[in-house]
Amino acid sequence: MSNKGKNVYHLSKNNRKLIKRKKGSMVIILFLLLASIFYLGSTFISLQNPWAIGQKNGPVTGQSGTLSQKAMGVTQAWEFQTKFTVRSSPVAADLDGDGKLEVLVGTDDGHFYCLSDAGSEEWDWDITVSGSPAVADLDGDGKLEVLVGTDEGHFYCLSYTGIEEWHFTAGDWIESSPTVVDLDGDGSLEVLIGWEDNRLYCLSSTGSIEWFFETSISHFSSSSVADVDDDGFLEVLVISSRSLYCLNSTGSEEWHFTTSSWMDSSPVVADLNNDGTFEVLFGSSDNKFFCLSHLGLEEWSFQTADIISSSPALADLDGDDSLEVLVSSEDSHLYCLNSTGSEKWRFQTGNSVQSSPAVADLDGDNQLEVLIGSDDSTFYCLSFTGSEEWHFTTDDSVRSSPCVADLDRDGIFEVLFGSDDFNLYCLSLTGVTASGIAPWYCFHGSIFHTGQMDSDGDYLDNLTEDYYSSDPTASDSDQDTIIDGLEVMVGLDPVTADAEGDLDNDGLTNIEELTSYPTSIFDADCDDDGLKDGEEVNSTGTDPLDPDSDDDGLTDGEEVNTLGTDPTDTDSDNDGLTDDEEVNTNGTDPTDNDSDDDGLNDGTEVNTVGTDPLNADSDGDGKTDGEEFQAGSDPLQWDNWEKLFGLYLIPAYVVFFGLVVAIFIFTIKQVKKRQTRRQQQEVRANDLLTEGERLLAEHQPGGALQRFQEALKIIPxxxxxxxxxxxxxxxxxxxxxxxxxxxxxxxxxxxxxxxxxxxxxxxxxxxxxxxxxxxxxxxxxxxxxxxxxxxxxxxxxxxxxxxxxxxEREATLRKIIEKYERITVQELAQLLHFRKPLEVKQWILDLPSGLPLKIDKDDVIISQELQTDSSKTEQAISRLLRRFDEFEREGRGKRN
Structure with a gap:
């Protein structure tokens, strides 16, 4: 109990002693007073003690998609509705250190969202995001940063709570996803991000430029990183327009490979043939999928029937120690190729496939499943042999790449993906007791987007495991029961057994906070109630995530540290008043059911009888409230004994004298009451002043000011x-x-x-x-x-x-017309900076007669009639440029 409380209760006890000392003399005075009263009454009171126990409602999840399944059970866990299409690929990571994973996703509605494992919004940013976010501990403080590029041309580094740490601004918009890696081996992470200003930037962990690589044409893919040639130094693989570039760790070009058409695919890397060097794999808009050697030479290619805009995934699907390559095409197929480029199987959807696949053992049967979305509004789960296991139907195309993760730490994966129907979906599996590994669990292999696989399924790709010195073939390198990726997410060491440590010194071990209790490894007092999480779990039995476990209006810390009440019981002394009502409303003792010792508990006095629970004799008639209640008299009024004794037996002057004495005694009592109340106020004010001075000494003037204001309210x-x-x-x-x-x-x-x-x-x-x-x-x-x-x-x-x-356009047209060159529609589209070949074809078809450009099948034919007439040539070029400007203003030929 606080000093304040002790002073209040001490004063109350003194009042009771004073009453007892004067009890003898009061009997005579009361006799005289009773003779002057003309009625006799009694009050009979029936006691009631009502209780109301509330029950909180749990979250309700909806289901708007349609499920179809065969053997494995699957259901919609939740959906998160945005205001526009969701094509960004989600990622999952434990941002707050509670063992459960948060979900990060960008949308086309101008918002970037962070959601809880149950799908509720934790924070958001007003930015438009096309790429997939990356997550890493850039500054080494044990807490993750979130990295994301925007359509507005800014690149942000956000804290795990959604606060900006830094941002970098260059030129055009950003469509690629960032890659996080220690590129130069100095122990500090770098960030690679491609911009539409024709540059790939390498940024330091604080957002400053370390180097940039510039090409002549914009549009960068997401980067992959590996020691491709096994020389001990990392290389960067990145695509811009029609070329794939291999750069060294300082941004200088080592080699490049050019295809016949532009590329939207992001490259991935792996040692397919086990020769100690990496192969580079990617798709192209010329309908081909390429595999290059570490020197940039084509090892093999695979032909599809339409462009390949998605990025591949890698995994050993059939367990033969040889990797398979999964690649989707806009010809509506997902292809599975072996390490030499031969087709093993294909799966046909109902429309083009622009989603990149993910690979995981969903049902724990040691056989991997493949997950992919399609423009036929369907999300598919396939077996490792390419047969359908189940599918989920949405209301629009599924172009977002899926993310597989155990969000709620129950040992079973959830599956996340976005749809053009404005929703982010989370699917859960039923009939599954435990999931297996996920060697390619999200876009580009991991939350670091290095383009390498995660062989042991611990949320760290193989390259990132090398950075943390962990074992890429063992999910728990230090065998402390916490997987390596989760240790990295929450600031633990994946190669030191620290599960039994206590990072935040709250009395709960790291493994307990990550697996047994929903508390955070970062925060010793998650609910800020003044009790450490370990104390709440192991000692008080309170909820470490609820500052007021019994919902009585007092925080758990107040009840335990100050008042001595039970933080799990709303009415610690069982007197019918909640602890908060006693402390903040009535001023009674929440640990004493009869604060004034009058024989009536405090709840009865307040709720039923109406007497003062701090005054044993509320009406000052010499009898305690309890005695009057038991006798059936009214404890709020002086009793009338006139009928019993008769007023005519007492001389008038005796009655008058008795009244005077009674008034005098009553006045004395009122004065003493005021003195007692004043003493209580002074005690409370002094306590507040003392506490305020302490806060002032601790450089907390805000809290001190509040205490001084309260003291002035008590004693103006x-x-x-x-x-x-x-x-x-x-x-x-x-x-x-x-x-x-x-x-x-x-x-x-x-x-x-x-x-x-x-x-x-x-x-x-x-x-x-x-x-x-x-x-x-x-x-x-x-x-x-x-x-x-x-x-x-x-x-x-x-x-x-x-x-x-x-x-540039004028020179191009002049060259074509004067030299009568034959040139393809695709080549002319690139030279004139059209987004799609079909647009330049439509532009030519719309030209008025008399202009020298015509189309024959797939080629552009230049008329010869102007070759010798320079004036006609200049006139034609001028008219063509005018038509081009008009076409662009109409919005049909916007540059990439």
């Missing part, structure tokens, strides 16, 4: 409280001014560095703190000026780019 004008209040207020004002100045200076520095979004963030923070402060207008003016500069620069750059593009 208290000089010491007023002085301390003014001191705390002055400190807070100074801190606020210092913080405003710091934010203003940071904003100016960001502006000087060209980081306009960060400067605007600081301006918003200053507005929130002090909307009318002079620093607001100062920073606003600087930002407005900077924006004007940036707009002017952008306009100048746009004008230069437009002029250069027009000049």
């Amino acid at each position: 004008g208290h000089p010491r409280a007023q002085q301390l209040f003014e001191e705390a207020q002055a400190i807070l004002t100074a801190q606020k001014e210092e913080n405003l100045r710091r934010l203003h200076d940071e904003g100016q520095r960001f502006l000087a560095a060209g980081n306009l979004p960060a400067a605007e963030t600081r301006l918003a923070e200053i507005r929130d703190l002090a909307p009318s402060h002079s620093l607001v207008s100062s920073l606003e003016q600087a930002i407005t000026s900077k924006k004007g500069e940036l707009v002017q620069q952008a306009e100048e750059q746009q004008a230069e780019a437009t002029a250069a593009l027009r000049k």
